[in-house]
Amino acid sequence: xxxxxxxxxxxxxxxxxxxLLGKYLVxxxxxxxxxxxIIEVEAYxxxxxxAAHSAKGRTKRTEVMFGPPGHAYVYLIYGxxxxxxxxxxxxxxxxxxxxxxxEPIENITSRTQGPGLLCQAMQIDRQLNGWDLLSEGFxxxxxxxxxxxxxxxxxxxxxxxxxxxxxxxDDNCAPRDxxxxxxxxxxxxxxxxAWAKKLLRFYLKDNAFVSRR
DNA sequence: CTCGGGATGCGT
DNA sequence: CGCATCCCGAGG
Numbered sequence: 001x002x003x004x005x006x007x008x009x010x011x012x013x014x015x016x017x018x019x020l021l022g023k024y025l026v027x028x029x030x031x032x033x034x035x036x037x038i039i040e041v042e043a044y045x046x047x048x049x050x051a052a053h054s055a056k057g058r059t060k061r062t063e064v065m066f067g068p069p070g071h072a073y074v075y076l077i078y079g080x081x082x083x084x085x086x087x088x089x090x091x092x093x094x095x096x097x098x099x100x101x102x103e104p105i106e107n108i109t110s111r112t113q114g115p116g117l118l119c120q121a122m123q124i125d126r127q128l129n130g131w132d133l134l135s136e137g138f139x140x141x142x143x144x145x146x147x148x149x150x151x152x153x154x155x156x157x158x159x160x161x162x163x164x165x166x167x168x169x170d171d172n173c174a175p176r177d178x179x180x181x182x183x184x185x186x187x188x189x190x191x192x193x194a195w196a197k198k199l200l201r202f203y204l205k206d207n208a209f210v211s212r213r
Numbered sequence: 214c215t216c217g218g219g220a221t222g223c224g225t
Numbered sequence: 226c227g228c229a230t231c232c233c234g235a236g237g
Contacts, residue, residue, distance in 0.1 A: 042220070051220070053233095061233060079230030081221050098220060116221045188220050211221095 001026065002142040006134060009069035013088040013095040017043040018202050020086070020097060020140065022179055024105065027122045028137040034122055036102025036112055038140070040203035040210050042186045044085070046095040051192035054094035064130045065094045072138070074119070074129040081116030082125050086133060086140065100187075100201070103209045114211040180205040187213055 004023065009016060020038050027034045044052035053075070054065045064073045065087055073085040073096050085096035102112040102121070110121045119125065124138075133139045183199040190196050203210045 044220075053220080056234070059234070075220090076230095076232060078219065078221050079232070083220060085220085100220085114221070186220070191219090 003134065004070075004140045004142055006068075006070045009086060009088050009133075010090060011088070013043045013045055013097060014200070016086070016088045017041045017097045017200070018181055020099075021181060021202060021204055024141040024143070025099065025102060025122065026139055026141050027124065029107075029123050032107045034108050035106040036108055036118070036122065037105055038099060038101075039103050039207045040099075040101035040113075040201070042098040042100060042202070043200040044096050044098065045200070046089070046093050049095075049192075050195045051186060051189035052094070052096070054096075058094075062094065065096050067091055067130070070133050072124075072128050072131040072133055074124060074126050074131075076126060077116065082119035083115040084119050084122075084124050084128075101203070101209050101211045103207060113209045187211070 001024070008019070018041075020041050023038050025036050025038055044054070046052060047054045047057065049055060052065075054062045056062060058066050061075060064071055065085075067087060068091045069087050069089055071087045073087055074082055077083050083098060085098045088095045088097055098115060099118060100115050102108070102118055104112055104121075108121050111117045112121045128138060131138055181202050182205050184201045184203075185197055185199060186201045
């Protein structure tokens with residue numbers, strides 16, 4: 001299970017968001033690793049982005065967004081659900097990628113199609129706000145390596161991002177062939193004016209676990 | 214301190 | 226479409 005390096009997160013947020021698709025979120029609960037393949041995300045582009053929490057400035061709540069990349073920003077929404085982001089770009093940029101849906105891979109027993117359900121299924125709450133995703137027990141991995149030693153699923157087949165703007169890289173974070181990414185406006189941010197219309201929601205085409213709405 | 218509303222999900 | 230449920234951030 002190849003953990004994503006700090007440099008992966010320390011890049012342009014849209015690039016990170018798109019390259020997170022197909023990667024694996026790993027969360028150890030008890031002695032079991034819960035693993036889900038990330039198939040839907042949204043990019044939040046910093047204080048300038050009126051849909052981003054960091055647009056309110058540096059507050060107690062948004063503190064983590066203003067911190068270094070590769071950390072989890074987890075917050076409570078509507079008094080009953082949690083949402084999980086990964087912080088991107090250099091410290092101070094206050095950008096992040098919201099994880100919206102997973103495809104269950106291992107040890108997941110409840111629904112994962114939506115940011116609140118995803119956190120429920122992975123047992124993610126505000127205790128994990130600020131968590132460094134380069135430590136053990138909670139991180140994102142580049143490839144599935146089943147703890148039972150099973151062969152890789154379809155997600156490990158050669159894949160490609162069909163966006164000429166996204167260039168392949170030489171390291172293990174390289175985008176893979178055949179991934180087709182759908183781009184849509186972000187959900188639930190109608191208050192953000194022109195920013196609500198930008199195509200910053202990304203998901204894998206035809207994946208059955210994309211959140212509805 | 215109060216108050217309005219929220220990066221949601223579920224039932225009607 | 227209503228609503229649960231509570232924290233956040235703004236304003237007095």
